[in-house]
Amino acid sequence: MSADANDEAELVALVVRAQRRDRSAEAVLFERFAGKLVGMLERLLGSVADAEDALQDTFVIALSQLGRLRDPAAVASWLTGIAVHQAQRRFRRRRLLRVLGLDRRIRDAGLAELAAPTTPPEVRETLHRLDGLLARLAPSLRVAWMLRNVEGESLTEIARACRCSLATVKRRIATADARLRKQLNIGDEP
């Protein structure tokens, strides 16, 4: 049995234990996925506080609905879907708060802010511009584009996470791409 197969078997066993309300299994599940999810949420939301808040909601929902997960091996994409949904909820809330003039959010995790210390200044400048352009996109376009270009997720995974069809994902990414590429140089898809 390969290492990947061993990992998957171990993950399935872990999820099954968590489904049986094993608290230690739940904690291990959190340790295993929280880092990846909070990183994605930071990049999507541009705010550490919002990301931690969304991560908390994600795991509260996930652990309470874990029994409904039919394929334990798909727990990673299932968690990603919940997290993306939480991010989209926050985008909608922000839009309402902005209309009411009550948006007091601190943007401390934009792509430029998250850049590693060794990042060249010109890349940092590009990330800064990208932040500004992404902020002007509709949330559905922004999320699809970021999951594809920032997170490197597959189209199928994005469709699952966004709870929409593959065609819709492609259209959203293409639309966002068209608007962004005019002003930025972003490497082509591999």
Place this chain on the structure above:
Amino acid sequence: MTLQRPIKNILRRRTDQAGLSAVWKQVQERRHPRRRFRGFALAAGVSLSVAAGLFVWLRHAHSLDHAGPLRVVDGQPLQSLEAGHDPRTVELSDGSQIILSPGARLEAVDNAARIFQTTLVRGRAEFEVRPGGPREWLVHAGPATVEVVGTHFIVTRESGSVSIQVTRGEVLVRGKEEQGARRLAAGESFRMNDSSSTEANAEATVAPSRTGSDEKSLGGVYSDATVPNQVGMKRIAGADPHLPDVVKRRLRGRPDTNFVARICIDKGGTVVDVAVLQGIDGADKSLVAALRQWRYEPQPIPLCFVTQLVFSIE
């Protein structure tokens, strides 16, 4: 400058392990709230039980302390109280106090664990009744009965009248007629005629005597008999009230119809308020308007009293 995908490869995460631990703690607290609330529920339950037990114990202790009739604070039974030439202050076992003016006499007519009824035979008595006490207090003075809520008030029975002055709290004053009931608040006073104000006839009923003889001369509809007999207030000006024709037609041939109102006057005797206690359909408005035009003899203090008009249509 070209960004290589996925862009996250050149980014770092800002939430550290401590942040993740804090999030996990919050997740656990939200996932298992019962553990947290169980403590609260247990503490609240214990507190409630203790409070309920204390309440029952206090009520029991209270009822034991005050079981039986009201007594003078030194333990003597409370039957009749009389003041000689000097005022007499009587402290009672429930914390209440009665101050009798010189010559005043008070008799307890019903003294039990739940009720204390006393009659002011004569003179002036000042009552300081403890609020929330175990007993219902009723003070009779000739035609007046004072229901006490827990207050300070003075009852004076002399010179053919009974007056009640409330200085704190409120009381309910009833005449012999039910419609004579009136709630007196702090600062208000009330006076009634007392044709039975002799010691031997203290409980005699003061029945309002209807004159009825001048009904026709007053337009055939009006007899104001109760005012002078029950309250003792004399009208000095104001037209007689009349029923509207449509009401007269309706009442023709029927027994006497009563209209009862509470009238409040200022010191000059001017009517300042009229409240209908027992009305006549279709006539209240015109009768109140007529009563508002009346004037009474000037009084030392503003007063409220009950007036009964009796209409008989021939």
